[in-house]
Amino acid sequence: MQPDDRVCVVAVRPATFERCQGRGLYPIPAGYSRATAAYDHLAIYRPAPVSAVTHVTPVMDRVEQTRGGPGPMRAGDWAATVEPFADTDRVTVLELGDLVALADPVVADGTGVRGAWYCTIADLRAADTTAALAARAGD
Structure with a gap:
């Protein structure tokens, strides 16, 4: 990971986190801007059980899939x-590399991640709270 690599930060529920971690998949419904935005990594904000951005992973590929059709x-x-x-x-299914736990999770301080935030690896490493990350993030 390079400091200038672009990151998409998203909130996930436990079922989605399990698929990111266990199967390397993150589905994005058609029409969501994050399906076509340019970024190298996905950062994961987990509202529960920890309320923090806890992991980052490289995006290896994007696969278009229809319900019941071929795909992951x-x-x-x-x-x-x-x-x-x-x-x-x-x-659009993001095929992910291994999830890497952040050494210093970005802790929620009343500002939760909604939608998608875009930042760099350097921004993610520099932020200690979600408010600090939001101040650095763009859309």
Whole structure:
């Protein structure tokens, strides 16, 4: 990871975190700007159980998939990670490298991650709170 590498910071629920960590998948419903934005890494904000940005991972590939079509997402993945948030039959699936735990998680201080924030690896490393990261992040 280079300091100037671009990062997309997203909030995930436990079911999505499990897929990021265990299967290296992060689905993005069609129409979300983060599906087409340019970034090298995904940073993960976990509202529960820790309320912090805890991990970062390289984005290895992007795969377009339709519900029931070929691709890395299974029916259970759709039910757990897409259906609660979007009424769509199309997603962009980020295929991820290994999740790396941040040595110093970016702790929530009343500012939670909503949508997607964009920053650099240097910004992520410099921020100690989500408010500090939000001040550095753009969209």
